[in-house]
Amino acid sequence: MTTWADLLFLLVLVLDLFVLASSRLRAGIRAVAAQGGLLALLPVVLAGPATETRHVVALALGALAVKGVGIPWLLARATRESTVNREVAPLVGFAPSMVLGALGIVVAVWYAGPIPLPVPGKHPLLVPTAIGTAWTGLLLIVTRRKAVGQVLGFLVLENGVFVLGLLLSDFMPAMVEVGVLLDLFAAVFVMGLVMFDIQRAFSSLDTEKLASLKD
Amino acid sequence: MAWNQTILGTGKDPIPTLSLLLIIAASCLAATSGGWALALRRRPALAQRVATAVLVLGAVLGMAGAVLALAGQGAAWTSDWPTPRASLSMKVDGLSAFFLLPVLGLPALASVYGLGYWPQVERGAQSIRLQLYFGLVTGAMAMVCVAANGILFLAAWEVMALAGFFLVFTEHEKPEVQRAAFVYLAAAHAGNLALFALFALLGRMAGSFEFAAMSGLDGGAPLAGWVFGLALFGFGLKAGLVPLHFWLPGAHAAAPSHVSALMSGVLLKTGIYGILRVTGFFEAVPPAWGGTLLLMGTASAVLGVAFALAQHDVKRLLAYHSVENIGIIAMGAGLALLGRASGNPALVVLGFSGAVLHVVNHATFKGLLFLGAGAVHHATGTRELDHLGGLGRTMPVTAALFLVGAAAISGLPPLNGFASEWLVFLASFQAVVGHGAGSTPLAGLAAPALALVGGLAAACFAKVFGTVFLGHARSSHAEHGHEAARTMLVPMAALALVCAAIGLFPVAWVPSLTRAAGEWSGLPAASLAGAAGEAAHGAWRVSLVALALLAGVGLLAGWRRRRLGSVQPAAPTWGCGFARPSPRMQYTGSSFADQLVLRFGWVFFPRTRVEPPTGLFPRRAAFGSHMPDTVLDLAILPALGSGVRVADRLRAQFGGRVQSKVLLVLLGVLGLLAWLGLR
Numbered sequence: 052m053t054t055w056a057d058l059l060f061l062l063v064l065v066l067d068l069f070v071l072a073s074s075r076l077r078a079g080i081r082a083v084a085a086q087g088g089l090l091a092l093l094p095v096v097l098a099g100p101a102t103e104t105r106h107v108v109a110l111a112l113g114a115l116a117v118k119g120v121g122i123p124w125l126l127a128r129a130t131r132e133s134t135v136n137r138e139v140a141p142l143v144g145f146a147p148s149m150v151l152g153a154l155g156i157v158v159a160v161w162y163a164g165p166i167p168l169p170v171p172g173k174h175p176l177l178v179p180t181a182i183g184t185a186w187t188g189l190l191l192i193v194t195r196r197k198a199v200g201q202v203l204g205f206l207v208l209e210n211g212v213f214v215l216g217l218l219l220s221d222f223m224p225a226m227v228e229v230g231v232l233l234d235l236f237a238a239v240f241v242m243g244l245v246m247f248d249i250q251r252a253f254s255s256l257d258t259e260k261l262a263s264l265k266d
Numbered sequence: 267m268a269w270n271q272t273i274l275g276t277g278k279d280p281i282p283t284l285s286l287l288l289i290i291a292a293s294c295l296a297a298t299s300g301g302w303a304l305a306l307r308r309r310p311a312l313a314q315r316v317a318t319a320v321l322v323l324g325a326v327l328g329m330a331g332a333v334l335a336l337a338g339q340g341a342a343w344t345s346d347w348p349t350p351r352a353s354l355s356m357k358v359d360g361l362s363a364f365f366l367l368p369v370l371g372l373p374a375l376a377s378v379y380g381l382g383y384w385p386q387v388e389r390g391a392q393s394i395r396l397q398l399y400f401g402l403v404t405g406a407m408a409m410v411c412v413a414a415n416g417i418l419f420l421a422a423w424e425v426m427a428l429a430g431f432f433l434v435f436t437e438h439e440k441p442e443v444q445r446a447a448f449v450y451l452a453a454a455h456a457g458n459l460a461l462f463a464l465f466a467l468l469g470r471m472a473g474s475f476e477f478a479a480m481s482g483l484d485g486g487a488p489l490a491g492w493v494f495g496l497a498l499f500g501f502g503l504k505a506g507l508v509p510l511h512f513w514l515p516g517a518h519a520a521a522p523s524h525v526s527a528l529m530s531g532v533l534l535k536t537g538i539y540g541i542l543r544v545t546g547f548f549e550a551v552p553p554a555w556g557g558t559l560l561l562m563g564t565a566s567a568v569l570g571v572a573f574a575l576a577q578h579d580v581k582r583l584l585a586y587h588s589v590e591n592i593g594i595i596a597m598g599a600g601l602a603l604l605g606r607a608s609g610n611p612a613l614v615v616l617g618f619s620g621a622v623l624h625v626v627n628h629a630t631f632k633g634l635l636f637l638g639a640g641a642v643h644h645a646t647g648t649r650e651l652d653h654l655g656g657l658g659r660t661m662p663v664t665a666a667l668f669l670v671g672a673a674a675i676s677g678l679p680p681l682n683g684f685a686s687e688w689l690v691f692l693a694s695f696q697a698v699v700g701h702g703a704g705s706t707p708l709a710g711l712a713a714p715a716l717a718l719v720g721g722l723a724a725a726c727f728a729k730v731f732g733t734v735f736l737g738h739a740r741s742s743h744a745e746h747g748h749e750a751a752r753t754m755l756v757p758m759a760a761l762a763l764v765c766a767a768i769g770l771f772p773v774a775w776v777p778s779l780t781r782a783a784g785e786w787s788g789l790p791a792a793s794l795a796g797a798a799g800e801a802a803h804g805a806w807r808v809s810l811v812a813l814a815l816l817a818g819v820g821l822l823a824g825w826r827r828r829r830l831g832s833v834q835p836a837a838p839t840w841g842c843g844f845a846r847p848s849p850r851m852q853y854t855g856s857s858f859a860d861q862l863v864l865r866f867g868w869v870f871f872p873r874t875r876v877e878p879p880t881g882l883f884p885r886r887a888a889f890g891s892h893m894p895d896t897v898l899d900l901a902i903l904p905a906l907g908s909g910v911r912v913a914d915r916l917r918a919q920f921g922g923r924v925q926s927k928v929l930l931v932l933l934g935v936l937g938l939l940a941w942l943g944l945r
Contacts, residue, residue, distance in 0.1 A: 142925065162939065162943055189928060190932075192924070192925065192928040193932060194925070195925075196925075201924060201925075
């Protein structure tokens with residue numbers, strides 16, 4: 052099954068770059084949804100003979116429901132109902148941010164090699180994908196001006212954390228499941244509130260306007 | 267799980283040995299006891315009784331287990347815990363057992379006291395909250411004493427620290443309680459941070475977080491010095507060694523009195539337990555360790571009692587006495603470490619026994635004193651010494667019991683404070699006269715310091731007892747004093763009995779103390795035998811002196827009664843010729859201690875407010891003094907204040923936008939990764 056796992060990891064990384072480069076919000080949301088769906092497949096593909104089927108299925112279904120369907124749907128609805136401009140409006144241009152993202156992924160692959168892991172025999176692309184995806188997420192949060200773009204960044208960051216969590220899912224499955232889903236829920240919840248507040252105060256989702264609140 | 271067994275590589279017993287089983291049961295019962303107060307809250311009187319009964323039951327079981335362990339039935343047990351590098355490893359040895367006795371006994375008595383002092387019927391939700399955290403902190407402390415895995419220890423430690431915070435925070439509507447609780451929380455977490463680093467280093471040196479793997483580490487290794495420094499900071503902050511004592515007076519004064527008794531009596535001791543446990547891991551300890559601990563202990567003892575003399579809030583005063591007694595314990599531990607460094611078994615046994623016995627003793631007499639102070643506060647509504655007076659007539663039993671505690675803490679025979687301080691004295695003499703090569707003459711200076719401390723403590727308690735219980739009431743608060751309820755008097759009487767029992771027969775403890783010292787130091791039992799004989803000899807002499815003293819006092823009292831017959835003179839004290847003396851003309855606590863406090867002008871910075879009488883017909887004049895804590899109020903808070911100003915300026919610079927905040931996080935993470943990668 053190694054080849055399937057290779058493919059999945061590569062697709063996740065490509066989607067990272069796609070989110071960085073996409074200029075329209077809807078496309079970004081779809082890409083993040085696709086990434087969540089792919090991640091839901093990962094536990095199944097990576098499952099060894101020792102892992103319990105019950106936990107693998109629970110993790111996969113949970114991730115699919117939350118990352119692939121639930122949150123993207125909420126986000127899409129938010130963009131549709133709020134009269135936001137559907138453009139992304141970045142602080143850093145698309146090409147530079149994509150170059151930065153690609154650089155980050157290269158560094159992640161180089162960096163992940165010598166990291167000692169608590170469990171040996173894991174897939175060689177797992178840690179680079181996790182670090183690269185987390186890097187992309189942080190980059191999105193820093194470079195995007197709109198709150199929706201930042202929520203996308205948080206989601207991508209969480210996807211990276213989820214991949215890293217798979218490393219531990221063998222010996223504390225329940226902890227990883229609960230932790231991942233709870234964390235994600237909290238992040239979206241907070242960002243939802245932020246979006247709501249910004250829109251109510253300024254009739255816009257532009258975080259630049261928050262700076263005017265500064266004392 | 268297969269994974270855990272490969273890491274641990276040990277066989278597992280399904281059920282722990284009896285002594286450990288009893289202690290685990292005690293920890294669980296104690297930790298959940300507060301739940302009963304919550305579950306039965308519809309019937310508050312019953313709820314509090316059930317919760318107290320469960321806590322007492324747990325304490326009895328656990329103390330039985332500790333006594334079994336002291337009798338030589340130590341036990342270890344290991345089980346899986348699905349967390350990386352952690353396991354549910356527990357072990358009870360002599361050191362654990364000695365700490366478990368007060369750790370379980372004092373909270374049980376204090377919770378009985380709480381029935382009268384903090385009744386759920388009157389206090390409602392506040393009392394439920396207090397009982398929840400009271401049980402939790404007791405269970406966590408018991409777990410700290412038996413944990414044999416670094417992660418388990420840290421987890422129990424964290425629960426203990428947080429539950430302690432909520433206990434201090436009980437009366438959270440008062441501003442001084444809020445301040446004290448948050449200072450405590452900050453100090454506790456600074457200490458916890460050091461402990462995380464400490465156990466990370468220990469785990470690195472030993473290759474495992476199991477305490478079993480950590481024994482026999484080399485004290486001369488380069489990391490060992492860091493380990494000791496971190497232990498001294500992290501555990502010293504909990505124990506309250508000067509200058510890390512700053513959180514302690516405020517927290518003890520702000521908490522309800524039976525919580526203060528628990529915190530001062532046993533919560534601080536977990537810090538001492540940690541220092542002893544960690545130093546027990548090492549072999550060939552450098553002499554600098556013992557020297558540092560001895561020096562810090564001496565400083566704590568002398569400065570603690572000096573600060574205590576200057577206080578006028580009775581609970582703050584008792585809190586500074588805890589600093590003093592922790593100092594005495596640290597002196598004993600430091601002497602024992604010096605003995606290990608210089609290969610002097612007699613010094614090890616005497617110093618260790620003095621320290622550990624003083625842990626038990628301080629828990630009993632300081633518990634007694636805080637409960638007594640609580641009874642006074644309960645009856646009068648004030649903790650100000652200079653507002654009290656004459657309570658000996660309205661609260662005779664409380665006064666008598668408080669006097670027992672005061673004599674014990676001053677190190678007077680026939681009570682227990684004398685027994686353990688005597689052992690520390692013997693240890694410091696031993697440091698001077700010991701083997702030619704192994705002698706450490708400077709350590710002998712501990713003896714005069716200890717003598718000074720004992721004298722000052724006696725002066726301080728003369729001040730407290732005289733101001734609170736003798737003379738006339740100085741304010742309307744004190745006029746309405748009434749004797750405490752029986753549920754409050756019985757625990758105090760029990761503690762007083764323990765004080766007397768240990769003071770009269772300290773020799774009963776010597777064999778188990780020697781065994782614990784052997785386990786701690788790794789010295790063979792044969793080499794300790796001579797020293798144990800010496801300690802037993804010293805203990806017998808303590809008993810003899812105590813009995814002689816009791817007999818002498820008894821004879822004198824009998825003689826006096828015979829001479830006086832039934833005629834008891836009753837007349838007011840001579841009022842110095844004043845025509846209309848008023849109670850406000852009595853010596854106050856501050857004026858009594860002033861001459862002694864003046865000697866310590868070099869560490870005190872008292873704030874006084876003087877409004878002198880002016881003119882030919884002066885109208886009003888006032889004098890007020892306030893004693894800030896030198897470390898907290900004059901060093902830490904100003905430093906933190908300037909830190910906060912810098913942070914404010916930085917936030918104004920960068921903090922406006924989400925993006926720049928996350929950019930800072932990103933740069934931080936990148937820096938950390940780069941540092942880890944380049945190392």
